[in-house]
Amino acid sequence: xEEERLLSQAKRMAKVIAQRELEEHAKRENAWxxxxxxxxxxxxxxxxxxxxxxxxxxxxGRDCTDVFYGLHRHEVLLKYxxxxxxxxxxxxxxxxxxxxxxxxxxxxxIPYCEPPAWQGFSTAYITEDHIQLRKNVRKWLDENIREExxxxxxxxxxxxxxxxxxxxxxxxxxxxxxxxxxLKLINRKEIFGFPIEKFDYFAEGxxxxxxxxxxxxxxxxxxxxxMAIGLPPVLQFGPGWMKEKIGKEVLSGEKRISLAITExxxxxxxxxxxxxxxxxxxxxxxxxxxxxxWITNGHDSDYFSTLCxxxxxxxxxxxxxxxxVETKKIKTxxxxxxxxxxxxxxxxxxxxxxxxxxxxxxxxxxxMYNFNHExxxxxxxxxxxxxxxxxxxxKWASQRVAFGKPLIQQPVIRQKLAGMVAKTExxxxxxxxxxYQMTQLPxxxxxxxxxxxxxxxxxxxxxxxxxIADDAVQIFGGRGITQSGMGAYVExxxxxxxxxxxxxxSEEVMADLGIKMASKSPAFA
Numbered sequence: 351x352e353e354e355r356l357l358s359q360a361k362r363m364a365k366v367i368a369q370r371e372l373e374e375h376a377k378r379e380n381a382w383x384x385x386x387x388x389x390x391x392x393x394x395x396x397x398x399x400x401x402x403x404x405x406x407x408x409x410x411g412r413d414c415t416d417v418f419y420g421l422h423r424h425e426v427l428l429k430y431x432x433x434x435x436x437x438x439x440x441x442x443x444x445x446x447x448x449x450x451x452x453x454x455x456x457x458x459x460i461p462y463c464e465p466p467a468w469q470g471f472s473t474a475y476i477t478e479d480h481i482q483l484r485k486n487v488r489k490w491l492d493e494n495i496r497e498e499x500x501x502x503x504x505x506x507x508x509x510x511x512x513x514x515x516x517x518x519x520x521x522x523x524x525x526x527x528x529x530x531x532x533l534k535l536i537n538r539k540e541i542f543g544f545p546i547e548k549f550d551y552f553a554e555g556x557x558x559x560x561x562x563x564x565x566x567x568x569x570x571x572x573x574x575x576x577m578a579i580g581l582p583p584v585l586q587f588g589p590g591w592m593k594e595k596i597g598k599e600v601l602s603g604e605k606r607i608s609l610a611i612t613e614x615x616x617x618x619x620x621x622x623x624x625x626x627x628x629x630x631x632x633x634x635x636x637x638x639x640x641x642x643x644w645i646t647n648g649h650d651s652d653y654f655s656t657l658c659x660x661x662x663x664x665x666x667x668x669x670x671x672x673x674x675v676e677t678k679k680i681k682t683x684x685x686x687x688x689x690x691x692x693x694x695x696x697x698x699x700x701x702x703x704x705x706x707x708x709x710x711x712x713x714x715x716x717x718m719y720n721f722n723h724e725x726x727x728x729x730x731x732x733x734x735x736x737x738x739x740x741x742x743x744x745k746w747a748s749q750r751v752a753f754g755k756p757l758i759q760q761p762v763i764r765q766k767l768a769g770m771v772a773k774t775e776x777x778x779x780x781x782x783x784x785x786y787q788m789t790q791l792p793x794x795x796x797x798x799x800x801x802x803x804x805x806x807x808x809x810x811x812x813x814x815x816x817x818i819a820d821d822a823v824q825i826f827g828g829r830g831i832t833q834s835g836m837g838a839y840v841e842x843x844x845x846x847x848x849x850x851x852x853x854x855x856s857e858e859v860m861a862d863l864g865i866k867m868a869s870k871s872p873a874f875a
Contacts, residue, residue: 364437364438365436365437365438366437366438366439366440367382367389367436367437367438367439367440368440369439369440372384372389372411372439373411374411375391375393375410375411376410376411376412377410377411378407378410379393380393380410381393381396381406381407381410381411382410382411382436383406383409383410383411383412383413383414384412384413384414384415384439385413385414385415385418385427386415386427387438387439387442387443388427388431388435388437388438388439388442389435389436389437389438389439390430390431390434390435390436391434391435391436392406392410392434395430395434401421416751419749419750420749420750420751421836422836423745423836424745455488455489455491455492455493456488456489457484457485457488458741460741460744460745461744462737462740462744462771462774462775463737463740463741463744464737465737465778465782466778467480467481468481468484473782475552475782475785475786476552477548479543479544479545479548479553480544480552480553480556482543482544483541483542483543483544483553483556484556484559484560486542486543486544487522487542487556487557487560488560488563490520490522490542491560491561491563491564494513494516494520495513495517495564495573496564498510498513498569499564499566499569499570499573500566500569502566502568502569502572502685502687503566503567503568503569503684503685503687503842504685505687506568506685506686506687507687508569508572508649508650508686508687508688508689509569509572509573509687511603513573514573514574514603514604514606515602515603515604516603517573517574517603518536518601518602518603518604519602519603520541520542521536521538521540521541521542522541522542522557522561523574523577523600523601523602523603524536524538524541524601525541525542525549525553525554525557526554526557526558526561526574526577526578526727527554527577527578527581527582527585527601528549528551528554528723529549529550529551529553529554530585530793531585531593532585532593532597532601533546533549535594535597535598535601536601536602541553541557550789551726551785551788551789552785552786552789555726555730555781555785558578558727558730558731558734559730559731559733559734560734561573561731561734562730562731562732562733562734562735563734563737563738565735565738565839565842565843566685566687566842567684567685567688567735567842567843567846567849568684568685568686568687568688568846569685569687569688570731571646571647571684571688571690572647572650572685572687572688572689574606574647575646575647575688575727576606576607576608576609576645576646576647576648576651576689577600577606577607577608577647578724578727579608579609579646579720579723579724579727579854580607580608580609580610580647580651580653580654580655581596581597581600581601581607581655582720582723583609583655583666583707583708583716583717583720584596584597584607584655584668584707585597586716586719586720586793587666587707587708587716587719588668588707588708589704589706591704592668592704592705592707596653596668599652600653605652605653606647606650606651606652606653607647607651607652607653607654607655608645608646608647608648608651608653608654608655608691609645609646609654609655609720609724610642610645610648610654610655610656610657610669610693611623611642611656611657611717612642612643612644612645613625613640613641613642613643614641614643617852617856618855618856618859620657620664620714620717620718621664621714623640623657623658623659623664624640624659625638625639625640625641625642625656625657625658625659625695626638626639626640626658626659626660627658627659627660627665627667627700628660628661629660629661629702630699630702633702634701634702634703635699635700635701635702636658636660636667636699636700636702636705637697637698637699637700638656638658638667638669638674638695638697638698638699638700639695639696639697639698640658640694640695641692641693641694641695642654642656642691642692642693642695643680643692643693644680644682644690644692644853645677645690645691645692645693646688646689646690646853647688647689647690647691648677648689648690648691648692648693649677649678649679649689649690649691650689651671651677651689651691652670652671653668653669653670653671654668654669654670654671654675654693655667655668655707656668656669656695657713657717658713660710660711660713661711662710662711663711663712663713663714664711664712664713664714664717665706665708665710665711665712665713666706666707666708666712666713666716666717667700667705667706667707668700668705668706668707669695669698669700669705672698672699673698673699674695674696674697674698674699675693675694675695675698676693676694676696677691677692677693677694678691678692679691679692680692682849683845683846683848683849684842684845684846684849718797718801719793719794719797721797721801721854721855722796722797722800722801722804723793723796724854725804725805725807725808725854725855725860726781726784726785726788726804728808728811728850728853728854729777729781729804729807729808729811730781731850732777732811732812732814732815732847732850733774733777733778733781733811735815735843735847736770736773736774736777736811736814736815736818737774738839738843739770739818739819739822739839739840739843740767740770740771740774740818742822742826742839742840743766743767743770743821743822743825743826743840744758744767746825746826746836747763747767747825757825763825766821766824766825767821767825769817769818769821770817770818770821770822773814773817773818774814774818776810776814777807777810777811777814780807780810781807781811784800784803784804784807787799787800788800801863801867802863802864802865802866802867802868803864805855805859805860805861805863805864805867806860806861806864806865808850808854808855808860809857809860809861809864811850812847812848812850812851812857813851813857815843815847815850815851816847816848816851819840819843819844819847820844822840822843822844823837823840823841823844826840830844831844
């Protein structure tokens with residue numbers, strides 16, 4: 351039956367419709383319309399049309415391509431094509447790779463909407479394995495996550511356990527931690543076709559960029575952003591048992607972890623944390639008391655890499671969800687599917703002999719080492735968002751007609767697009783150069799040698815994102831401030847891009863840190 355249905359559908363879509371036949375379907379109860387050469391039967395669909403019934407019936411028996419593209423994005427046709435298409439107009443140009451509608455699972459094919467290596471340019475950093483990785487992971491995300499992501503972003507429902515297990519099985523969770531010994535924990539020879547033994551920071555960056563490209567910021571953070579910053583301290587500085595047990599549980603998707611540093615009392619001022627860890631009388635446990643705030647994934651986490659104040663300084667502890675640990679969701683600018691949480695620790699007992707990450711009173715160092723990778727990951731997400739805005743604006747400016755011509759023929763719009771492209775490409779070029787440096791340095795040296803430059807790049811990327819979001823809204827007009835329809839992605843980016851300007855260190859702190867570290871150069875001694 352399924353084969354018969356598909357065959358019938360293929361024959362129907364291949365049917366050639368003459369102009370005379372089209373005109374015979376120009377009635378309210380029998381309405382066909384033409385969009386880009388394809389003929390659609392909207393007789394029954396008109397009553398369900400979100401934009402109203404009359405606007406569809408008005409164009410019955412006519413070509414409404416220009417009107418359609420002035421109101422909708424290409425993907426709408428993909429959604430309804432199989433159900434509503436009845437054929438193609440006689441004499442219409444045959445479909446080719448150039449004029450067909452592309453799904454979001456494919457490379458965009460629009461200038462500046464993909465990194466240079468995926469636009470056909472030569473690069474010293476990217477190999478064929480990297481090229482294929484982006485294609486593979488984009489297709490996988492489109493088939494396995496996009497639908498749940500859109501629903502979760504709107505409903506606030508966090509990623510399901512099934513989705514986490516699926517991400518774990520595919521190697522996505524492990525890949526987002528980057529290259530390292532932890533990749534041996536997942537028992538795979540490849541991640542989306544990329545050989546494990548070759549896996550590098552460029553490959554990791556591709557995973558972050560493609561996850562960010564889903565354009566569902568709250569849900570995307572819910573898919574393991576807390577893990578991407580909460581698990582590295584365990585893997586880099588935790589004792590053997592911790593790396594093995596926690597690493598396997600989290601990378602498989604069985605358990606979730608988050609990084610608990612920020613407090614109501616201390617944000618960028620990490621040294622100001624007030625959560626305390628006091629040893630019990632017999633020295634066997636720490637008794638932890640305090641609060642943490644704005645903890646990504648905290649509401650749904652099983653483990654927390656928690657920075658505490660101990661007798662001689664700051665210590666990072668692995669705290670399991672247990673008696674005395676309570677999490678409450680915080681509503682922020684993006685979806686609650688991120689699980690952003692307020693955490694309270696009330697007399698929580700933590701084994702002192704096994705749950706210290708690193709060494710006692712060395713928690714500040716562990717935190718600083720971790721920040722470098724976190725900031726780099728945030729930059730990758732920002733790049734994905736900026737490219738997404740460039741893509742949306744190029745598409746919209748090319749199809750939207752105003753004052754008698756497409757928007758892209760207006761010099762003021764081209765000026766905005768030029769600024770968006772220039773900012774995006776400058777951020778990416780710097781990011782690519784720093785990523786290469788990361789491939790050449792051990793984890794501990796990255797913090798010492800790249801922290802200042804990484805801070806400046808994060809500052810540059812979030813400033814660029816703010817300007818790009820602003821220009822995108824202006825290009826989309828009212829649609830750019832509407833949470834549904836053509837401008838939905840633009841509205842989301844405008845509303846949520848400031849997360850990157852605050853999380854992982856505020857813009858002001860990043861800019862100051864970058865110059866402060868530069869001023870300590872021997873050149874100024």
